[in-house]
Amino acid sequence: MTLDLTGRVVVITGASSGVGEATAYAFARRKARLVLSARNRDALEHVAAACRDLGAEAHVASADVTDIDAVRHVASQAFALGGIDVWVSNVGVGAVGSFTETPMSAHEQVVRTNLIGHMNDAHAVLPIFLRQKRGTFINMISLGGFAAAPFAAAYSASKFGLKGFTEALRAELSDQPHIHICDIYPAFLDTPGLRHGANFTGRKVSAPPPVYDARRVAEAIVATAERPRDTVTVGAVTNLLRLSHLAAPNLTASLMAMVMRSYFRRADPVAISNGNLFAPSTDPGGIDGGLRSPPQRTAAVTFLAALAAGATVAYAMARRR
Numbered sequence: 001m002t003l004d005l006t007g008r009v010v011v012i013t014g015a016s017s018g019v020g021e022a023t024a025y026a027f028a029r030r031k032a033r034l035v036l037s038a039r040n041r042d043a044l045e046h047v048a049a050a051c052r053d054l055g056a057e058a059h060v061a062s063a064d065v066t067d068i069d070a071v072r073h074v075a076s077q078a079f080a081l082g083g084i085d086v087w088v089s090n091v092g093v094g095a096v097g098s099f100t101e102t103p104m105s106a107h108e109q110v111v112r113t114n115l116i117g118h119m120n121d122a123h124a125v126l127p128i129f130l131r132q133k134r135g136t137f138i139n140m141i142s143l144g145g146f147a148a149a150p151f152a153a154a155y156s157a158s159k160f161g162l163k164g165f166t167e168a169l170r171a172e173l174s175d176q177p178h179i180h181i182c183d184i185y186p187a188f189l190d191t192p193g194l195r196h197g198a199n200f201t202g203r204k205v206s207a208p209p210p211v212y213d214a215r216r217v218a219e220a221i222v223a224t225a226e227r228p229r230d231t232v233t234v235g236a237v238t239n240l241l242r243l244s245h246l247a248a249p250n251l252t253a254s255l256m257a258m259v260m261r262s263y264f265r266r267a268d269p270v271a272i273s274n275g276n277l278f279a280p281s282t283d284p285g286g287i288d289g290g291l292r293s294p295p296q297r298t299a300a301v302t303f304l305a306a307l308a309a310g311a312t313v314a315y316a317m318a319r320r321r
Helices: 018-029 041-053 068-079 104-132 153-172 214-226 236-247 249-266 295-320
Strands: 009-013 033-037 057-060 086-089 135-140 179-186 231-234
Touching: 009 018, 009 068, 009 104, 018 033, 018 041, 018 214, 033 041, 033 068, 041 057, 068 104, 086 104, 086 214, 104 135, 104 153, 104 179, 135 153, 135 214, 153 179, 179 214, 179 236, 214 231, 231 236, 236 249
Parallel strands: 009 033, 009 086, 033 057, 086 135, 135 179, 179 231
Antiparallel strands: none
């Protein structure tokens, strides 16, 4: 059966920009009752006001997901509205740079946010779901959970870990038919995330095409809340890289590293920065990052990616023979 989201209590972490902001608006259009959380309270207030303009009830609960007490407070605020129906665990940060040139403190903060932060979300809300005997927990992972990202080692570690955590959690709760643990795996997205993230390369960072609209992911999240599914991928490139990595993981990662080295040699120089790793961004956020390509180029690059994935799989099969 499809869950009618009208009046349902939905918590969204990382709601101040990007996918989180787009997801807030998508749920607002369904007239859900929203609890929006992130570190940047000013940006959250802006998103909440826009949700109210769409006719939804919206509450702000500023918190850092690496602080379990703060996350539990968010859960308590949401539960006071009459229970929690959906929790979207969306927070994510990144640090781009070679492993040895990236400070260990930055690696640690990426893992603490992208993995422990999501575990904190689950630890805060699952006792509520168990008391209610219902609820949907939606984890934002990314194609980084299927294929390693060279020059973002901690990000890869956190996303591979998050995939394993979600699968373990789903197994533990398999005897609870009305509690759902769901994964979302989007391809590269046009959000402010790269602009906000830490950069230790000394070069301007961008996402390789095709780059997708974050609103497409938001609609996938809402559809998952309405009709829960274990795993949802968004963007053809996610499935292509997943297949390529399954057939030849080391070759796939090596090819990605070659592409990134080539890009860094040509990219404009920028200052090295911790970005939003240790403090929230000061800008108002927004959904888009200005990275999207024209539709014709996106289709062409997707076709080339399919050819590359097919060649990688064929090569791996030939070697095994």
